[in-house]
Amino acid sequence: MKAHKITPLDLKRLATQPLSLRHSLSACEEILVPLEGEAPALSPGLARQVDAAVRAIREARVRGASVMLVYGAHLLRNGAALLLDGLMREGWITHIATNGAGTIHDWEYAWLGKSTEGVEANVATGTFGCWEETGANIHLALLAGALDGLGYGEALGRFIVEDGATLPSKQELRALIVSDPEHRLTPARADLLGFMGERGYEGGRIEVLHRWKHASILASAWKQGVPATVHPGIGYDIITNHPCFNGGAIGRAGGWDFALFSGSVERLEGGVVLSVGSAITAPQVFEKSLSCVNNLRLQAGLGAMAGHSIFVVDLQDGGGWDWSAGEPPKNNAAYYLRFCKSFSRMGAPMHYLQCDNVAFVHHLWRNLSRA
Numbered sequence: 001m002k003a004h005k006i007t008p009l010d011l012k013r014l015a016t017q018p019l020s021l022r023h024s025l026s027a028c029e030e031i032l033v034p035l036e037g038e039a040p041a042l043s044p045g046l047a048r049q050v051d052a053a054v055r056a057i058r059e060a061r062v063r064g065a066s067v068m069l070v071y072g073a074h075l076l077r078n079g080a081a082l083l084l085d086g087l088m089r090e091g092w093i094t095h096i097a098t099n100g101a102g103t104i105h106d107w108e109y110a111w112l113g114k115s116t117e118g119v120e121a122n123v124a125t126g127t128f129g130c131w132e133e134t135g136a137n138i139h140l141a142l143l144a145g146a147l148d149g150l151g152y153g154e155a156l157g158r159f160i161v162e163d164g165a166t167l168p169s170k171q172e173l174r175a176l177i178v179s180d181p182e183h184r185l186t187p188a189r190a191d192l193l194g195f196m197g198e199r200g201y202e203g204g205r206i207e208v209l210h211r212w213k214h215a216s217i218l219a220s221a222w223k224q225g226v227p228a229t230v231h232p233g234i235g236y237d238i239i240t241n242h243p244c245f246n247g248g249a250i251g252r253a254g255g256w257d258f259a260l261f262s263g264s265v266e267r268l269e270g271g272v273v274l275s276v277g278s279a280i281t282a283p284q285v286f287e288k289s290l291s292c293v294n295n296l297r298l299q300a301g302l303g304a305m306a307g308h309s310i311f312v313v314d315l316q317d318g319g320g321w322d323w324s325a326g327e328p329p330k331n332n333a334a335y336y337l338r339f340c341k342s343f344s345r346m347g348a349p350m351h352y353l354q355c356d357n358v359a360f361v362h363h364l365w366r367n368l369s370r371a
Contacts, residue, residue, distance in 0.1 A: 135242025157222030
């Protein structure tokens with residue numbers, strides 16, 4: 001049978017619109033949960049589970065072990081930024097990680113004070129995700145950060161905190177590429193050079209004022225010196241829907257962040273993993289990272305990573321399965337809940353909490369911030 005020839009879609013032809021024209025569905029002042037606010041009431045059983053997480057975090061920090069929070073975009077969209085800022089500022093959280101969507105809402109809240117769009121209506125009109133400033137500025141942040149060896153999370157956090165970026169001239173980039181073509185940063189320099197040509201940038205300071213920095217988890221992490229990693233998927237995120245989309249730049253930033261994430265996993269013995277509203281990214285990234293860490297530990301004559309605790313938080317009921325009893329059989333629907341099954345296999349007790357994500361984080365903050 002003769003194969004059909006398919007012409008790739010030319011994304012350079014996409015038309016974008018100013019973000020200010022979008023009907024955004026949420027605003028910072030509507031969602032942010034204040035530190036001094038009262039945390040929602042929990043059932044006695046759920047409160048005991050939260051208390052167990054608090055004890056595990058306190059013990060981990062006494063040991064100097066990692067406390068890693070991997071979150072889905074809804075934790076940010078539900079207003080947890082100030083709570084996470086407090087937890088990072090006081091040293092309870094030592095690493096944060098999210099997916100690409102978590103960073104898009106993060107940047108939009110920081111720059112516009114608003115985020116979220118109507119997917120169904122905007123896909124039908126071909127406008128979903130096609131917002132000029134979001135795609136352009138996130139690419140600018142990652143391309144500029146790459147010159148300093150920063151991955152996705154830290155590059156975007158710095159960009160928000162510093163209100164933009166300072167770029168080398170195109171002449172400088174060309175000279176560096178020609179003088180050392182095998183340098184680790186040559187691909188990043190070439191990508192930035194191409195971006196600058198397309199966008200008409202000559203180099204120097206590019207000012208992008210972020211008036212709502214307090215609504216950004218990534219900005220908080222950068223200010224507090226807490227590693228922040230992002231684990232994107234090509235085609236997953238709306239920054240794909242832009243003429244400047246560069247899969248190489250996204251992949252490079254995400255690849256560097258996987259290595260940084262694994263550096264925190266390497267310090268997880270006696271530590272804690274918190275997966276909050278991350279059904280796919282957290283379990284998928286963590287299992288590969290832990291395998292890499294165990295590979296190196298075993299080469300060094302050490303045993304596999306042990307002694308850590310895992311707390312998984314989601315609104316779903318866990319498939320109606322008691323995960324403390326182990327993994328369900330394959331003929332049980334709960335077996336196919338990735339966010340429970342994968343973490344139950346990671347060499348440590350997995351505690352599943354059916355809980356609102358912000359309520360969980362709010363109770364963590366309330367209990368850990370007590371003397």
